[in-house]
Amino acid sequence: DTEVTQTPKHLVMGMTNKKSLKCEQHMGHRAMYWYKQKAKKPPELMFVYSYEKLSINESVPSRFSPECPNSSLLNLHLHALQPEDSALYLCASSPPGTEENSPLHFGNGTRLTVT
């Protein structure tokens, strides 16, 4: 079982819909991440939050809007997505301190399909 919980597991949405992906961890980790993974490809970093503040935005389109309400929760708000945004969205967290050598703990992802 993973200690990073993502909901929903599957999501189908139209291009005009607004939806949100949710991620939760209770390991006391202070860095949280969103990754996007296309089929047969490695994960690509989207956003990093450190101590509830956005630290890294990898030039992600504004139709993806991250939110970190508290140290345990991470959301990804979706609006006006395109079919090419269909992918597995992975949330991850890592312990506080020297994040560069702290392994990431991944959730099982949300499989998103945009129709």
Next chain:
Amino acid sequence: AQSVTQLGSHVSVSEGALVLLRCNYSSSVPPYLFWYVQYPNQGLQLLLKYTSAATLVKGINGFEAEFKKSETSFHLTKPSAHMSDAAEYFCAVSVSRGSTLGRLYFGRGTQLTVWP
């Protein structure tokens, strides 16, 4: 710039045979190196990590990897493959960029198939 290269997008072995998955890194500073495994429809799970404490790193499920600076390699091995080892394996490198937060760069992945 830092990156990892995984040689071979697909590796097939027989059950009980040696598993060798190759990873070479490029980094201008001492790197932190990781191997992750991804089973179908799941997230990534850490197998092992290298953080300069020891060059031979033992991980979960019988896997180990050896850091060789002279070869800039961090190959993953397992003496005897099991059917349950069939999965996608990612090598990754992390380098601090002057802050306490580093980025994780993944290789393209290697799909391991284990034949009975």
